Amino acid sequence: MEDQLPFLLAIAIITLAAVTAGLFMAWLKQPPMVGYILAGVALGPAGVGFMPQVDAVPLAAEFGVLFLLFVIGMEVSLKAFIDDLRPAVLTVAGQIIVAFGALALFGVILEWRPEQIVLMTFVVTMSSTAVALKLLDDLGELRTDLGRIVVAVMIAQDIAIVPMLVIANSFVPGASLELSTLLKVVGAFAGLALFIRIFGKGGKLPFPWQENILGRVELVTLVALLICCTAAVLTGVAGMSPAYGAFLAGLLIGKTTLRTEAIRAMEPIQGVLMVLFFVAIGLLLDVEFIIENAGLVAVFVVGTLLLKSVANIVILHRVGLPWKTAYQAGLVMGQIGEFSFVLAAVGLANQVFDPVGYKLAISVIVLSLLFSPLWTFAVRRVHESTERRIATLGYGVFHPTARDGGDMEEKTDWAVPSLDLGPVKTRRGRSGPSPRR
Structure with missing residues (x-):
C-alpha cells in the first residue's frame, strides 16, 4: 500500500486540478477541455514539475479516445448523416487536399520526408468536435442548417480518422504504403458503407433480451462495454484500428432500443477518461521548445487557423452552401482537433516524427485548442455582426x-x-x- 500511495496521491492531485480548471473554464463559458490542458501544463515539466511523467495517464487517455469514438457512434443519426453525406465527404476531401498542398510547400523548405508531410496533413485536417459543438451551442445554431452541416463534417472527420490511423500505423522508417495497407483502408470504408446501407433506413431495432437489461444501469454498462471491446478486439486482430471497431459498435447500438440508456451509462466513463487524455496532453507541452522556436510555432498556429478557416469557407461554398452558412461553418471548424494528438503519438512511435517534429505538432495542436476561447469570442462577434x-x-x-x-x-x-x-x-x-x- 505504501508503494501505491504516491501514485494514488498523484492521480488524486491531477484529477483535482483538472476538475477545478475545467469548472472554471465552464464558468467562463469556454470548453472545459482547455482547463484540463492547462492543468496538465501547470503540473507538468512546463509548470511546477510535480508530474514530469506518469505512464498510466497516456494509457488511460488512449482508452478514453476509444470510448469517445464509441459514444460518438451511438449519438450519430445515420439518417441525418446520409442526407448530408455528399457535402460532408467532399468537404473533408477538400480539407485534406488543401492541407497536403500547403504542408508540401513547408515540407520542401524544412526537408520533410513524404511520410511526415502525409501525417502532418492528417494532424492539421482534423477539427475539434468538442469545440465546434460548444461554439454551435453558444450561437444557438446547433439544430439549424449551420449546425447540421458542421456536425456532418465532424462525423465525416471522425470516420476519416480510422483510415488515417491505418495509414499512420503502416509507416516505418524508409518504407512506403504497402498493398495490404491499402486493402485495409478499402476494407474499412467498405465495411462502413455496408453498415450504412444495411442499417441506414428504418427505425430502431429491438435489442436482444432488452426486457432483462433496460432500466438496470449496471447491466446496460456491462453490455455496452462488452459490445465495444469485442468489436475493438476484432478489428484490432484484423490489422485495423481498435477505434474503428469501437465506432462501428457505437453505430450498431445507436440503431437499437438500448441507445438512450447506453449513452447515459457510457458518457460518465468516457468523460473521466477524456479528462485524463487532455491532462496528458498538457503534460506533454514543452514550453521551452515553444520559446526557442517561437517564430516557427507562431507561423504554424496562425497559418493553420487562418488557412483552415478560409479553405473551409471556400470548400463549403463550392459544395453548395450559401456564403453566409459557409462563412460561419468555416470559422467554427478552424481549430485542430483532439484526435490529432493520437495521430502525432503514432507518428512518434513509428519514427515518422523525430522528437523535434513531434514537439512542433503537439505545440501547434495544444496552442490551437488553448486559443479556442479567443476563437470562440471572435466567431461569436463575427456571427452577431x-x-x-x-x-x-x-x-x-x-x-x-x-x-x-x-x-x-x-x-x-x-x-x-x-x-x-x-x-x-x-x-x-x-x-x-x-x-x-
Whole structure:
C-alpha cells in the first residue's frame, strides 16, 4: 500500500486540478477541455514539475479516445448523416487536399520526408468536435442548417480518422504504403458503407433480451462495454484500428432500443477518461521548445487557423452552401482537433516524427485548442455582426418604408429570403411569406 500511495496521491492531485480548471473554464463559458490542458501544463515539466511523467495517464487517455469514438457512434443519426453525406465527404476531401498542398510547400523548405508531410496533413485536417459543438451551442445554431452541416463534417472527420490511423500505423522508417495497407483502408470504408446501407433506413431495432437489461444501469454498462471491446478486439486482430471497431459498435447500438440508456451509462466513463487524455496532453507541452522556436510555432498556429478557416469557407461554398452558412461553418471548424494528438503519438512511435517534429505538432495542436476561447469570442462577434448587417440589408432592400426613410425599429426582424422563396423565419421566431423582389 505504501508503494501505491504516491501514485494514488498523484492521480488524486491531477484529477483535482483538472476538475477545478475545467469548472472554471465552464464558468467562463469556454470548453472545459482547455482547463484540463492547462492543468496538465501547470503540473507538468512546463509548470511546477510535480508530474514530469506518469505512464498510466497516456494509457488511460488512449482508452478514453476509444470510448469517445464509441459514444460518438451511438449519438450519430445515420439518417441525418446520409442526407448530408455528399457535402460532408467532399468537404473533408477538400480539407485534406488543401492541407497536403500547403504542408508540401513547408515540407520542401524544412526537408520533410513524404511520410511526415502525409501525417502532418492528417494532424492539421482534423477539427475539434468538442469545440465546434460548444461554439454551435453558444450561437444557438446547433439544430439549424449551420449546425447540421458542421456536425456532418465532424462525423465525416471522425470516420476519416480510422483510415488515417491505418495509414499512420503502416509507416516505418524508409518504407512506403504497402498493398495490404491499402486493402485495409478499402476494407474499412467498405465495411462502413455496408453498415450504412444495411442499417441506414428504418427505425430502431429491438435489442436482444432488452426486457432483462433496460432500466438496470449496471447491466446496460456491462453490455455496452462488452459490445465495444469485442468489436475493438476484432478489428484490432484484423490489422485495423481498435477505434474503428469501437465506432462501428457505437453505430450498431445507436440503431437499437438500448441507445438512450447506453449513452447515459457510457458518457460518465468516457468523460473521466477524456479528462485524463487532455491532462496528458498538457503534460506533454514543452514550453521551452515553444520559446526557442517561437517564430516557427507562431507561423504554424496562425497559418493553420487562418488557412483552415478560409479553405473551409471556400470548400463549403463550392459544395453548395450559401456564403453566409459557409462563412460561419468555416470559422467554427478552424481549430485542430483532439484526435490529432493520437495521430502525432503514432507518428512518434513509428519514427515518422523525430522528437523535434513531434514537439512542433503537439505545440501547434495544444496552442490551437488553448486559443479556442479567443476563437470562440471572435466567431461569436463575427456571427452577431453578420446577423446585424444582413438583417439591416434585408430591411433596406425589401421594406419599402426603409427606402422612403420610414421607421427602422423593426429592421432586425428581417432576414435574407431563402432561395426557394418559402416561408422566412425571422430572428424573433415569427414566420411569414417571402418578400417579393
